[in-house]
Amino acid sequence: MSTAPQPKQGTRPVAIVSFAQAPTQRRIEQANEVELLMPVISEVYAQANMTKDDVDFVCSGSTDYLIGGPFSFVTALDAVGVWPPKRESHVEMDAAWALYESWVQLQEGDLDVALVYGFGKSSLGDLQRILALQLDPYTMAPLWPDQVSLAALQAQAMIDRGLATEEDFAGVASRSRRDAMNNPNAQVANDLDVATLLKEEYIASPLRRHCVPPLSDGAAAMILVAGDRAFDVVDRPAWITGIDHRIEAHAFGVRDLATSPSTTKAAHMAGVGEGDVDVAEIHAPFAHQEILLASALGLSSATTLNPSGGPLAANPLMAGGLIRFGEAANRIMDGTASRAVAHATSGPILQQNLVAVLEAAS
């Protein structure tokens, strides 16, 4: 009989036992947020052989700025049907942080099962304008810098430092989109080599089209179970054995854009380097960020990066980080990995990062 591995943070082992996502698309016009979430939430219940009555705590991640109105999480809650009333919370962050809040709740010991979900439809507005509104409202937002141009500054800083080349960026994109051909939920999947990709025009030098994530609509949900009860739900629960998140300064001028000290710190706290990592799902929306983050996480070349295709193949805002956790957990649950790293990011050019180690029981 397996026993749950002891976690590095907290005192109670918690595992991901089921995960589902909506097939990501450029524009989903036939479903609002509730309709997008309902099949996904039904699917995680079905996988876990549970109903909403089994869930002790619900937590979600989303942002009002995609829908362009207040309280988008309130209407989305109708997809859960919190009746009778439930313990429920929401973070205005990627749903990976909703997973974090749920993990904290389950540490208390009186609750065993949490439902986590996130959703985002980038198609509802002009994402480049919207994301400019998350910058310093007094000094940066009035200039409306778009996220692709900001990412280009970061990519150029890496090139200037000799940390990567444009060929390397194309290599990440080529591999990601090829891997995505095996992922039915991916949005951009193709088989193009580096030489072909490098013939594309720049969008914002040094970034070409292939270095930039697609605009996506999507949603994802998962169920967390604390303690040995997880073994009753699934043969190989993905145990969260380490988890930590950190934030950096907001002003780009005080950051070294070519590094990610917050990721390095979170990885250290989560214990990433304390064993071999079979697979890592990295929330790197831009190609250069995968190279930057793999280095910050301290991963070796033996680790398979983003076998799902990663955010370059599908990038639904607010669910993208949770999808990394789900994809990494799936590799544990399907037996192709025994130790995995999941990473999520939030804020402009990797300001905030969350890292977890997922493991199978020995």
Add this chain to the structure above:
Amino acid sequence: MNQRCAVIGIGQTHHKAKREDVSIAGMVREAARAALDDAGMDYGDIDAVVIGKAPDMFEGIMMPEHYLAGALGAVGKPMLRVHTAGSVGGSTAIVAAHLVATGIHKRVLTVAFEKQSDSDAMWALSVPQPFAAPLLAGAGGYFAPIIRAYINRSGAPNDVGMKVAVKDRLHALKNPYAHLQLPDIDLKMVEESIMLWDPLHYLESCPSSDGAAAMVIAAEDVATAQEKSTGRSAAWIHGMAMRSEPTMFAGRNQINPQAGRDCAKDVFAQAGVTNPRKELDCAEVYVPFSWYEPMWLENLGFCDEGDGWKLTDSGATSLDGGDIPWNCSGGVLSSNPIGASGMLRFLEAALQVRGMAGEHQVADASKALGHAYGGGSQFFAMWVVGSDRPA
């Protein structure tokens, strides 16, 4: 709770219609700095920051916590951003307290704010959304029909709401941080103010405020050490709970929501409170519109259903001679920086049991309730704090 934890530092801004003298960062820092000073700490002593606010459209900044990381000393640390509608100030404090109660962190700074003068909350609340009931005229337009249904159902006399409006503004005169300072407030003044949403007069509604609230929540060993070094006592957390229910469905009791009753039952069970009116010394309850005092008196079990207005009418909830004073700080009716309003309730409860509430102190208060609600009265967050360590 796995481990005991306590509030050891409290800070808030002077709440005003417009804080044009500070940026958002300056405003949250004002509250955070005061909380740290009270705790005898500095930013460097803090392990994690948990920040909350109501919809981002209230200021027009998407996820402002990213921009505030530096101002709140969060750089290099974990930072969480909570948003649970109007209850957010309370749920933010609860998320922060869980980080300590579970032993994950020892010292957490929690902050909530709203700078409503940067945008227009009424407009931000009234953006039509597909498939959702429009609020059209802000929160008051939404709640007025529910209040009318309460009056109808309970047979309450029409002036009970106005009595709450007067009482809370009299309380506010004893709180230097309160936004509204109306020394001449009386029933006539409320009655003569313009009718906004029948039966709510202008003065039966909360103001729109700029303001921030902050607390330092610490593990037992840290709290004990800081009590010794600062000479100020801690407010121990005896229970905390959250509940949510859907905005609408057939048969939903919108006047006395089940989620509120469940949440109160849970938090009182944790704190060992069986008769809240008797065993609590005071309560800070989210009352943005006057009539929500009698309605929440019933919902929270301070009296039987239908009797809430009688408590209010008899003066039981007044700091001046009442046996269970509600909103001694002046409450949401006197200061309403929306995202911070729930945290203000939680921290005012803590101030009371620390004996640090100044002129609006309830003598020898040893156990108090902090309460917040949000959405279509569907999200609830509550805690009970006490001057003694929980058993």
